[in-house]
Amino acid sequence: MVSDPSTSLNGCRVALLTCGQFDPPSYAHLRMFERARDFLVRTMGCKVVEGIMSVAGDSPSTRTSAKHRLRMVETAVRKNFWIRAGDYECNQRTPIRQIAVLRHYQKVDTEKISHKHDEPIRMMYVCGSEVLDELVAVQSDGGCLWTRAEKNIYVIEDETFPNDLRCSRIRTALRRGESVKYCLDDDVIEYINDHNLYQTNS
Template sequence: MATSSRAKVCLVACGSFNPITNMHLRLFELAKDTLHQTGRFEVVGGIVSPVNDAYGKKGLISGEHRLKMCKLATASSDWIRVVDWEVEQKAWTPTRKTMEHYENTLNSQAGSTVSLKLLCGGDLLESFAVPDLWAVDDMDKLTGHFGLVVVTRAGSNPEKFIHESDALYKNRSNIMIAREWISNEISSTEIRRAIRRQSSVRYLIPDPVLEYIKANDLYQV
């Protein structure tokens, strides 16, 4: 199938990125491969969208530092960019509103229609089952209008989870599963713990990000 006949897609990853790790970057590459291999999509861009400081997650450092680390991590990419829109807001923005903003902005700039898909790990998919965590309308908009690309590890069973969730099952055709067969358990929480304990995290995060953390004495407390 010719590339020009494929639907243009931009992948959006929303999260703390506290700090951004090599696994975060791998999500983009895995999702891009998965979409291209269907023959139906052309990934034309990727957006890293760090959450606002008002999200209030324990241990969340300032958006200024998280933005800088994300930009350092993606500097060598020719298709992934960091957008500061969420960080610059006065309050935390629900994921649905963030996706709607990027959709409107992107398509007002693009010469053709680009659809957005929310890029996430299996843990976010499973969070849809947590009572009262997601507004029903938001969940429906994210899975129905936008769609998800879920990167999951070998041994997990997202298809079973989708089957058991009426909300997800309704929009199952718009949820794509990208499997990571190369075992990788990199966790930002574990990265922060290792840094506090003065253990090496080299090769778990990009070198420029590690240098920035050291230079700014981050995650020590």
Template structure:
């Protein structure tokens, strides 16, 4: 199949990145290899989008530091970059809205797209985009026009299973993510992602838009374990990029004190969605995982 017949894809990874790890970067490489090998897609770009401080996750350090570490980690990448829009929002933004933002950004910039680059905004154009498109969250996603890349959500299997945590996600958001955008999910030992999809009517309905990628070279690196090692004064070399390690050490970012940040604060999505719990029956058709386990492991990748 010629490149012109393939769907161009932009992989978007949302999460805490607290801190960014080598495994976060491997996600992009694994997903790119898999999607390109299908013969139907051509991955042209990867985006890391750190969540904002308003997410209120326990131990979540400032977005300012998390963004800088992600930028250091991708400094030498030719195709993965960091986007700061989500991290700069005063309120927590649902993942589906972040996907919508990036898809509409691609749509708006398609006229300016250069043949050799999928980056759509010209220098100085980003602020204008944000000012003009503040109503993006109220609109339904549009089917990408021909020639406009498709944004897909890149995640790990723990992220997929978090769909089953009560009040963590809105049912309509989950349906929209898998139907309108699609998932590229990296699986690993201990995660039965296919079974999870089978036990959900909504995920099963859109299973063709969920791409499961086996990680054969297993790696158990997680941001949680890295923070634990740092609190105990243990080395994290080769677990994170060298520049990230140097930055962490320079600013002494992770400590017992930093891990207590947001203790006792309800996670933003749980707080926002709790009011709709009685009318939200989506999670009933999913095999629920333990909330504490999922919230602990959601940043493993």
């Protein structure tokens, strides 16, 4: 997780955000939110007000349309009381940077929630190790840009349910006709079957 370094995190009201293709959304995505929330509540004394799964828009590299991916995320979180699907990113005409997505939801939550409380909402970006590796930027002198913000980065291991579940593996299993039960929500699996998603390599 990455937080804004401007203020202390202890006891803050926090919203969690992750951006991704969610192609398809799996239990691993939801578990990441639960583990982050558990850490913030138990270790930092925070109040986690919501989690947002921001669905990326269509691009030449996307395999499944944003329309289907958004619907699958909405289906996956339909019974969750604090995690919701975010459609701002996928509704943009052109791809936008994740920092712009974070700022958008920071503004939305500030207007929606903060006016009821004296303290502002702190937005935190949550991602898996695979995404974190991609975000690491190396400067010309060989130094890592993360060094400046390392005090605001929290690396959390899930000892209860460690997994290396990747969307690409799920898509491969679906193309092969293999079962993905207990990897995805049953209603997401039903949606995939109803719309014949992931049946070819296209």
